[in-house]
Amino acid sequence: MKGSIYLKTLVDLRGSVIMWSLGIAFIGAVNVLFFPTIQQMEGLVAFLDSMPPVIKAMIGDVSAMVRLDGFLHVKLFDPLPLLLAIFGISHGASLLAGELEHKHVDLLLARPVHRWRVVLAKFLAVATGVAIIAVALAATVVVCARIIGDELPWSHLVLGTLNALPLSWLFTALALLGSSLVTQPRPAAFAAGAVVVAGYVLETLRMMSPALAGWRTVSLFAYQKAGYPLVGAPDIGAVGLLLAVTVVLVTAACVSWERRDLAA
Amino acid sequence: MTAPAIETRDLTRFYGKHRGVEALDLTVHGGEVFGFLGPNGAGKSTTIRLLLDLIRPTRGTARVLGLDCQGQGLEVRRLVGYLPGEYRFYENLDGRRMLEYLGHVGGQVDPAVVASLAERLGADLQRPIRTLSHGNKQKLAIVQAFMHETPLLILDEPTTGLDPLVQQAFFALVEEARAAGRTVLLSSHNLGEVERVCDRFASVRQGRLVGVETMADLRDRAVRLVSLTAGRPLDAGVFAALPGIDDLVVDGLTLHCTVQGPLQPLLAAAAPYEVVDILSREPNLEEFFLALYGQREVRHEG
Ligand SMILES: Nc1ncnc2c1ncn2[C@@H]1O[C@H](COP(=O)(O)OP(=O)(O)OP(=O)(O)O)[C@@H](O)[C@H]1O
Numbered sequence: 001m002k003g004s005i006y007l008k009t010l011v012d013l014r015g016s017v018i019m020w021s022l023g024i025a026f027i028g029a030v031n032v033l034f035f036p037t038i039q040q041m042e043g044l045v046a047f048l049d050s051m052p053p054v055i056k057a058m059i060g061d062v063s064a065m066v067r068l069d070g071f072l073h074v075k076l077f078d079p080l081p082l083l084l085a086i087f088g089i090s091h092g093a094s095l096l097a098g099e100l101e102h103k104h105v106d107l108l109l110a111r112p113v114h115r116w117r118v119v120l121a122k123f124l125a126v127a128t129g130v131a132i133i134a135v136a137l138a139a140t141v142v143v144c145a146r147i148i149g150d151e152l153p154w155s156h157l158v159l160g161t162l163n164a165l166p167l168s169w170l171f172t173a174l175a176l177l178g179s180s181l182v183t184q185p186r187p188a189a190f191a192a193g194a195v196v197v198a199g200y201v202l203e204t205l206r207m208m209s210p211a212l213a214g215w216r217t218v219s220l221f222a223y224q225k226a227g228y229p230l231v232g233a234p235d236i237g238a239v240g241l242l243l244a245v246t247v248v249l250v251t252a253a254c255v256s257w258e259r260r261d262l263a264a
Numbered sequence: 265m266t267a268p269a270i271e272t273r274d275l276t277r278f279y280g281k282h283r284g285v286e287a288l289d290l291t292v293h294g295g296e297v298f299g300f301l302g303p304n305g306a307g308k309s310t311t312i313r314l315l316l317d318l319i320r321p322t323r324g325t326a327r328v329l330g331l332d333c334q335g336q337g338l339e340v341r342r343l344v345g346y347l348p349g350e351y352r353f354y355e356n357l358d359g360r361r362m363l364e365y366l367g368h369v370g371g372q373v374d375p376a377v378v379a380s381l382a383e384r385l386g387a388d389l390q391r392p393i394r395t396l397s398h399g400n401k402q403k404l405a406i407v408q409a410f411m412h413e414t415p416l417l418i419l420d421e422p423t424t425g426l427d428p429l430v431q432q433a434f435f436a437l438v439e440e441a442r443a444a445g446r447t448v449l450l451s452s453h454n455l456g457e458v459e460r461v462c463d464r465f466a467s468v469r470q471g472r473l474v475g476v477e478t479m480a481d482l483r484d485r486a487v488r489l490v491s492l493t494a495g496r497p498l499d500a501g502v503f504a505a506l507p508g509i510d511d512l513v514v515d516g517l518t519l520h521c522t523v524q525g526p527l528q529p530l531l532a533a534a535a536p537y538e539v540v541d542i543l544s545r546e547p548n549l550e551e552f553f554l555a556l557y558g559q560r561e562v563r564h565e566g
């Protein structure tokens with residue numbers, strides 16, 4: 001840990017990463033292990049089809065629900081960035097503003113280190129934390145799929161899970177940028193959280209109404225889904241776009257923190 | 265000629281409309297121990313944080329060892345050991361791990377130096393920092409400022425919370441730094457402390473520089489407090505006309521005043537009144553400070 005802001009931040013996050021990994025792995029395990037029961041339920045598709053459009057929009061492709069991949073897409077893969085964003089934002093928001101709030105700033109930034117390096121190291125640490133949680137989930141899903149004897153290729157399960165990462169990183173970077181602009185973590189977390197919720201609502205509305213199909217280009221969650229869709233080929237461009245926006249946000253956070261006057 | 269250790273020109277920082285420090289022209293020479301003296305809110309920490317590029321000036325410039333604090337902040341910070349006036353450690357670490365971490369952020373430290381500093385100050389490196397008392401944390405803060413063995417030390421109220429014995433150990437470190445040719449800027453509320461270690465000091469109040477004094481000057485210009493009792497009623501007019509006499513109070517047979525310079529004129533003037541008793545003492549530095557430029561400034565305060 002000698003002098004590595006990245007490792008120090010990651011070590012500080014370890015408790016949280018472990019709890020989150022266990023929690024999300026548990027959700028994943030329950031979903032996969034109970035899938036056979038749900039699959040055998042009589043009239044599941046018909047039942048889901050009878051749901052109001054809002055619910056159906058949230059569920060997505062109803063008929064796919066009887067296959068494990070379809071079921072996991074709807075129940076796990078698509079909403080996963082929503083969960084990971086909570087982790088990413090809560091920690092991302094406190095990375096810089098938290099240093100200020102806790103008065104660590106003088107001890108750290110009076111040392112011969114570029115401020116942007118501090119920002120980058122801290123972002124990478126939280127991004128690593130998010131990735132560790134996602135990997136823990138992917139491993140759990142693969143193991144549980146074997147337990148229920150499903151034939152789905154493991155690569156599908158792993159990629160489906162990890163596809164949540166670019167969007168989760170983007171939300172983390174957004175909170176980081178907010179964090180570089182304010183003196184307390186809370187406003188940064190709220191602002192980033194608001195974007196996540198707005199993005200999710202937008203995507204749900206878009207799914208409900210064909211009239212809103214044009215909104216696809218501004219829906220972050222649509223890009224995420226396109227990255228590893230249930231049907232059709234993965235859209236590498238969509239993944240690239242999310243990653244590019246993340247890089248832009250992190251860069252902006254670096255610049256903003258470099259310029260920042262640290263009067264608390 | 266080599267560049268001054270610290271040089272500020274018209275250095276000004278406002279917090280919104282609130283003055284932090286204004287039009288500060290300060291020069292600290294290489295190798296001196298320089299006191300930075302002022303009451304709460306005078307602008308000491310503001311100035312210091314400007315030097316380290318933690319905050320940015322409203323106008324004016326600051327240079328450290330010839331380098332511009334804003335434009336070459338990284339190079340400046342490489343040359344400075346800094347003890348913040350307000351700080352928090354990473355409380356979950358113990359002293360050793362914390363110092364190791366801070367020491368290697370953008371630099372190197374010799375563990376032997378850390379060990380020796382910690383031993384001299386009696387700093388506890390084993391216990392988690394959150395369990396340490398205020399003074400024991402301050403010891404760690406001193407260690408982290410000195411451990412890089414930089415040519416310039418900037419210490420913002422270094423002795424807060426230290427017991428007299430540890431203060432002594434701290435002053436010994438400052439003396440050694442001076443002996444090694446390093447420069448020290450030390451902020452303080454306490455004149456006695458400044459008198460003890462500094463070659464020169466600047467005093468600031470309400471964000472403005474009030475004056476810069478050398479300790480030698482200070483002693484030359486020493487004011488004495490004199491109380492005199494005579495056998496015959498004293499004539500105030502005679503004494504008021506004397507050079508260097510101030511704050512004169514004459515009440516029948518007694519006289520109180522401050523005298524700057526030699527006492528001889530006062531003694532000569534008093535002799536005809538049959539002097540019964542005379543008491544003369546050096547004011548402590550606080551009284552001196554107040555006599556020198558305190559009153560006017562104090563009245564403006566609040
Ligand atoms: N972050 C801030 N926002 C607004 N005003 C500030 C801020 N920091 C300092 N000030 C103001 O600037 C002035 C100078 O403060 P500074 O902290 O530099 O004083 P100081 O000499 O270090 O005082 P002390 O001896 O109490 O540490 C004060 O009036 C203070 O209220």
Ligand SMILES: [Mg+2]
Pocket residue numbers: 308309310349420
């Ligand atoms: Mg201060």
